[in-house]
Amino acid sequence: MHQQQNPSASQNIIELHDSVKDALVAQFGEGIIRTQIDYDFPVVIVSKRVLHDALAFLKNDPAMGFTFLTTMCGIHFPANEGEEFALMYQLHNMEKNLRIRVKVFMSEKDLTVPTATDLWLGANWMEREAFDFYGFKFSGHPDLRRILNMDEMNYHPMRKEYALEDASKHDKEDKYFGR
Amino acid sequence: MSKVDIKPEYQPEGLEGQGFFATSLDKAVGLARANSLWPLPFATSCCGIEFMATMASHYDLSRFGMERLSFSPRQADLLMVMGTISKKMGPILRQVYEQMAEPKWVLSMGACASTGGIFDTYSVLQGIDRIIPVDVYIPGCPPRPEQVLDGIMKIQELAKAEKGNRRESPQYKAMLAQYGLE
Amino acid sequence: MSKIAGNIGQNFGVSTAVTEQKDYSILNLGPTHPATHGIFQNVLTMDGEMIVKAVPTIGYIHRAFEKLGERRPYNQITPITDRLNYCSSPINNMGWHMTVEKLIGCEVPKRAQYLRVIIMELSRIADHIVCDTVIAVDTGAMTGFLYLFQWREKIYEIFEEICGARLTTNIGRIGGMERDFNEKAWSKLQAFIKEFPKGLKEFDALVTRNRIFMDRTMGAGAITAEKALQYSFTGPNLRAAGVDYDVRVMNPYSSYQDFEFDIPVGTNGDTYDRYMVRMEEMWQSLRIIEQAVKNLPDGPFHADVPEFYLPPKDEVYSKMEALIYHFKIVMGEMDVPKGEVYHAVEGGNGELGYYLISDGGRTPYRLHMRRPCFIYYQAYPSMIEGGMLSDAILTMSSMNVIAGELDA
Numbered sequence: 229m230h231q232q233q234n235p236s237a238s239q240n241i242i243e244l245h246d247s248v249k250d251a252l253v254a255q256f257g258e259g260i261i262r263t264q265i266d267y268d269f270p271v272v273i274v275s276k277r278v279l280h281d282a283l284a285f286l287k288n289d290p291a292m293g294f295t296f297l298t299t300m301c302g303i304h305f306p307a308n309e310g311e312e313f314a315l316m317y318q319l320h321n322m323e324k325n326l327r328i329r330v331k332v333f334m335s336e337k338d339l340t341v342p343t344a345t346d347l348w349l350g351a352n353w354m355e356r357e358a359f360d361f362y363g364f365k366f367s368g369h370p371d372l373r374r375i376l377n378m379d380e381m382n383y384h385p386m387r388k389e390y391a392l393e394d395a396s397k398h399d400k401e402d403k404y405f406g407r
Numbered sequence: 408m409s410k411v412d413i414k415p416e417y418q419p420e421g422l423e424g425q426g427f428f429a430t431s432l433d434k435a436v437g438l439a440r441a442n443s444l445w446p447l448p449f450a451t452s453c454c455g456i457e458f459m460a461t462m463a464s465h466y467d468l469s470r471f472g473m474e475r476l477s478f479s480p481r482q483a484d485l486l487m488v489m490g491t492i493s494k495k496m497g498p499i500l501r502q503v504y505e506q507m508a509e510p511k512w513v514l515s516m517g518a519c520a521s522t523g524g525i526f527d528t529y530s531v532l533q534g535i536d537r538i539i540p541v542d543v544y545i546p547g548c549p550p551r552p553e554q555v556l557d558g559i560m561k562i563q564e565l566a567k568a569e570k571g572n573r574r575e576s577p578q579y580k581a582m583l584a585q586y587g588l589e
Numbered sequence: 590m591s592k593i594a595g596n597i598g599q600n601f602g603v604s605t606a607v608t609e610q611k612d613y614s615i616l617n618l619g620p621t622h623p624a625t626h627g628i629f630q631n632v633l634t635m636d637g638e639m640i641v642k643a644v645p646t647i648g649y650i651h652r653a654f655e656k657l658g659e660r661r662p663y664n665q666i667t668p669i670t671d672r673l674n675y676c677s678s679p680i681n682n683m684g685w686h687m688t689v690e691k692l693i694g695c696e697v698p699k700r701a702q703y704l705r706v707i708i709m710e711l712s713r714i715a716d717h718i719v720c721d722t723v724i725a726v727d728t729g730a731m732t733g734f735l736y737l738f739q740w741r742e743k744i745y746e747i748f749e750e751i752c753g754a755r756l757t758t759n760i761g762r763i764g765g766m767e768r769d770f771n772e773k774a775w776s777k778l779q780a781f782i783k784e785f786p787k788g789l790k791e792f793d794a795l796v797t798r799n800r801i802f803m804d805r806t807m808g809a810g811a812i813t814a815e816k817a818l819q820y821s822f823t824g825p826n827l828r829a830a831g832v833d834y835d836v837r838v839m840n841p842y843s844s845y846q847d848f849e850f851d852i853p854v855g856t857n858g859d860t861y862d863r864y865m866v867r868m869e870e871m872w873q874s875l876r877i878i879e880q881a882v883k884n885l886p887d888g889p890f891h892a893d894v895p896e897f898y899l900p901p902k903d904e905v906y907s908k909m910e911a912l913i914y915h916f917k918i919v920m921g922e923m924d925v926p927k928g929e930v931y932h933a934v935e936g937g938n939g940e941l942g943y944y945l946i947s948d949g950g951r952t953p954y955r956l957h958m959r960r961p962c963f964i965y966y967q968a969y970p971s972m973i974e975g976g977m978l979s980d981a982i983l984t985m986s987s988m989n990v991i992a993g994e995l996d997a
Contacts (some may be wrong), residue, residue: 266929267691297821298933299942299959316944316957318931322818322832325839329931350821353967361655376648376996377530378495385529385656392653392660394529449621451628451650452993453675453757456719460745460755463738478623496628496649499620525668528653549756 238268244326245270251292255285269318271329279332280342286319286330287347294319294328297348300355302362306388312336313362317344343368361386433571440484440510441566442472447483449503451490454517457549458489466552471559480506485562486539491519492532504539505588509574512562515541516555518548540586613641616978620649626723627992629966631981638977643970647963647995654997658956662921663689664763664897666956670943671757673960674994677716677937679708679748679760684934687842688943689763692930693897700888701765702844703881707778708751708760709843709934710874710881714785715744716937717825717867717874720989724864725796727986728805733792740788743781750774764898765891782879789871797868803861810972810984811859820968823961824939826988829866830858836935847884848877860980860987867989896923921951938962938989962994 248270249263259278264271274282286294298318305312311333320327334341343366344351355366356375363384366372374381383390419438421430450458462468462476477483480503492500504513515535518524521544523533535541542565545558573579583589613634620628628649634642654669661669670685671678683705690697697705718741722734745755750773752760761767770778796802812822817830827834833854837845853869855862891898895914904911917923927949933942939961946955965988973981 267931269929269931271929296818298940299821299944299957299964301944301955301957303946303955318942318944318959322834322839348821349816349819350964350967353963357963374648376651378648385653390529392528392656400533450626453672455626456675457756459719460738460742463742464735465739465742476623478621491650491652493649493651495651496620499649503621526652526657528657530651530653551755 241265241268241270244328248272248286248292248328251289252282252285256282266329269327269329271331273331273333276332276334276341279330280344280347283317283319283330283344284347286328293321293323294326296320296322297344297350297354298327300344300351300358302358302364302386304362304386304388308333310335313339313364315341315358315364339363340365340367342366345369360384363387433569434567436571437567437569440569441563444471444473444484444512444562444566445475445477445482446473446485446487446514447477447480447503447507449486449488449490449500451488451492451496452519454489454520454549457552458487458516458555461552461555466556468556468559471556471563473559480504481508483507484510485512485514487514487516488520488535489516491524491526492535493530494532495530497532497538500535501538510566510569512542512565513539514543514545514558514562516545516547516558517550518546521546524548538586539588540582611636618981626986627990627995629990629992629995631969633978633981635978638979640973640976640978640981643973643981645966645969647966649996650992651996652993654958655956658953660952662951663923663925663953664918665921666953667761668757668759670958671759672993673958673997674716674937674941674962674991675757676719676991677712678756678758679712680716680934680936681941682758682760683709683843684932684936684941685943686761686763687934688930688932688945689897689925690892691932692928692945692947693763693894693926695764695892695894695897697765697843697892698888698890699844699886701890701892703885704766704770704890705761705843706845706848707878707881708748710877711744711747711781713874713937714871715741716989717871720937720987721792721796721864721867721871723986724806724860724983725802727982728802730796730799730802733795736795737788737792740781740785743777743785747774747777747781750777762891762898764894765889767891767899769890778878778882782875782882785875789868793868797865805979806860806864806983806987808857809860809976809980810987811857812968812972813858816968816971817858817965820965822939822965822968824936824965825863825866825870826858826965827939828853829855829862831856836933836940840933842932842934848880850874850877860983863987863989923951925949925951933959936961938991938994939965958997960994960997962989962991963997966990966995 245265252260252272256278259275261275262273286292298320300317303314303316313336314331314333317330341364343355353375355369358364359372360374360377361384419430419434421428448458486504515521520535523531543558543561545554547554613636616633616635618631618633620630630646632644633640657669658666667682667685670681673681718737722737725733748758749755751770752758812830814831817827831854833852835852850873853866855866899918900911900914905915925947927947929946931942931944933940941961942959944957945953948954972984
């Protein structure tokens with residue numbers, strides 16, 4: 229949905245994009261669906277099947293060297309049939325100061341994703357947050373439970389079908405709101 | 408030295424004579440209470456930092472007798488709720504309030520504690536007066552230290568003017584029953 | 590400290606081959622606690638004074654910033670970002686403005702960039718004042734807190750001259766600053782630059798080489814550089830462990846490449862190193878502010894982006910286009926290009942990043958904030974297990990865990 233080719237990206241970013249794309253396609257072939265450049269980030273869209281191996285490759289391969297996980301988050305596109313949910317990982321190669329983004333799309337029927345906690349210890353809480361907000365099930369996660377919301381909450385609030393305010397409307401005085 | 412007639416403002420009305428001063432017990436106790444409140448700073452977010460600034464030497468809080476902050480509810484008089492209270496935190500706030508002994512006052516500092524503030528979201532309690540009774544509200548986001556001191560002075564006036572049997576009266580008990588407290 | 594405790598059995602001739610059935614006690618370092626500056630809970634399994642296991646629980650101040658970001662237009666999100674790391678809210682504001690400027694492709698003039706740098710470094714000093722004095726308070730030294738908070742009041746006064754607010758500042762606008770610094774702000778800034786070194790040296794003399802403070806903090810809550818990188822640490826906590834990663838140097842923004850400053854780096858990653866890194870960063874921030882004030886270029890203090898920057902009031906009352914722009918900006922109807930952008934700034938605690946997906950509408954489609962506190966607090970149990978309870982308290986306050994940034 230929100231893709232933008234950025235032809236004015238600097239030469240370094242284009243070289244990085246090309247080298248990452250070549251290395252990944254050589255390793256995983258069709259698991260790499262698409263690559264593009266968004267502003268100043270090369271973005272690699274992978275399929276769920278190769279996600280964990282692609283992340284491990286990007287982290288461990290000496291030519292790639294993306295050893296630092298900056299952040300990860302979930303995104304919900306209810307309008308995309310069959311690819312409603314996405315996960316975004318941002319990796320950083322600190323020695324050469326290079327950053328890339330890895331995305332994976334999946335259907336709402338199957339939100340199981342392999343965990344990245346065996347690659348980065350810091351992914352633990354990031355995945356718990358993604359589970360709390362969207363309902364992704366990370367298989368292999370040591371302790372997958374809600375982190376920011378109450379444990380009793382029975383829905384995943386960041387999904388687009390839920391409103392910002394409390395759905396029960398019990399949290400405000402009715403007389404001030406005309407109901 | 409000429410005789411100077413000083414009527415200090417804090418002195419309650421009473422009968423004065425050589426070596427004695429007679430007033431009602433309520434007023435004397437109220438005077439003592441008001442100037443030696445022990446606050447419990449229940450600081451959760453940004454208002455807590457503004458409270459730290461109020462406690463620091465520029466806007467000194469110990470001028471008002473609140474030198475000793477009590478973090479144990481059993482030993483506190485004034486519960487100052489400063490910052491956003493989320494629905495996850497609500498039961499804990501209520502437990503802290505129940506653990507305090509009478510007489511106790513509650514000061515709600517900031518917009519988030521008073522009404523939920525700018526956070527009209529699924530996770531924020533829209534005002535602590537939904538779970539505990541509040542005496543003084545201080546609006547602001549965050550309120551300036553002068554406003555906090557103003558709120559504290561209002562609590563002091565409440566403490567001074569309190570009747571001795573207020574906490575046993577049926578109206579007070581009915582108010583507590585509204586919140587589900589004993 | 591924890592190493593000594595392990596050897597006590599041998600010293601006293603007591604056999605350490607005790608029965609495995611140990612009676613552990615559970616201590617709830619609960620959400621309301623004097624020493625946890627912010628509300629987060631840790632359930633500690635203790636063997637006497639030593640911590641065997643720690644289970645943290647956060648989310649007690651979850652205010653749904655990311656969901657709020659999908660509801661509010663771009664200029665109304667700035668007050669939300671204030672409340673992330675509220676000890677240094679101008680840095681959060683500037684990070685957000687820079688993210689939107691990256692999205693719309695706006696080039697901010699040099700003068701505005703230098704003014705932004707001054708404000709960001711002042712707030713970094715304010716944040717580090719809070720953290721360092723609070724470490725001292727947790728060891729029992731209240732005096733440093735009372736002395737140094739006076740300087741925080743001076744910083745607040747400068748912020749008040751610029752934007753009107755002390756703590757949650759909502760400073761700057763998309764495209765630059767809302768107004769130039771006036772005479773009073775400059776004089777207060779000059780007075781601060783002149784007087785603050787004295788105050789900081791006083792605090793330094795009280796605490797830094799104090800025997801008790803050093804004994805308490807050295808070795809407490811240490812973390813190695815490899816482990817810190819695994820946990821995605823950034824900021825002073827990572828620099829204390831030995832890695833010199835600073836977003837201002839790696840990915841310079843807002844003209845940071847024009848300034849000369851050092852990055853202090855520690856060795857062990859323990860509490861003393863974190864304290865010292867922050868102390869030294871305050872000196873470096875002062876250095877940056879001096880350079881910025883000296884080399885301040887002339888020019889406009891905001892970029893020419895009429896769709897995002899409010900036009901001057903006299904034009905609003907007399908010209909039609911200005912009136913329309915004013916109306917659109919206030920109602921939040923801005924034409925934003927579609928795209929995904931990520932921008933990071935060096936916040937008080939580390940790399941504060943904003944990941945913004947825009948679908949062309951008046952509000953972001955998705956706003957994710959990379960909050961450094963949330964990410965490095967994961968390592969807290971591993972830093973305190975095996976240590977004593979008092980070290981756990983110091984470790985927590987030296988990590989500068991701000992609850993607003995933890996939960997968002």
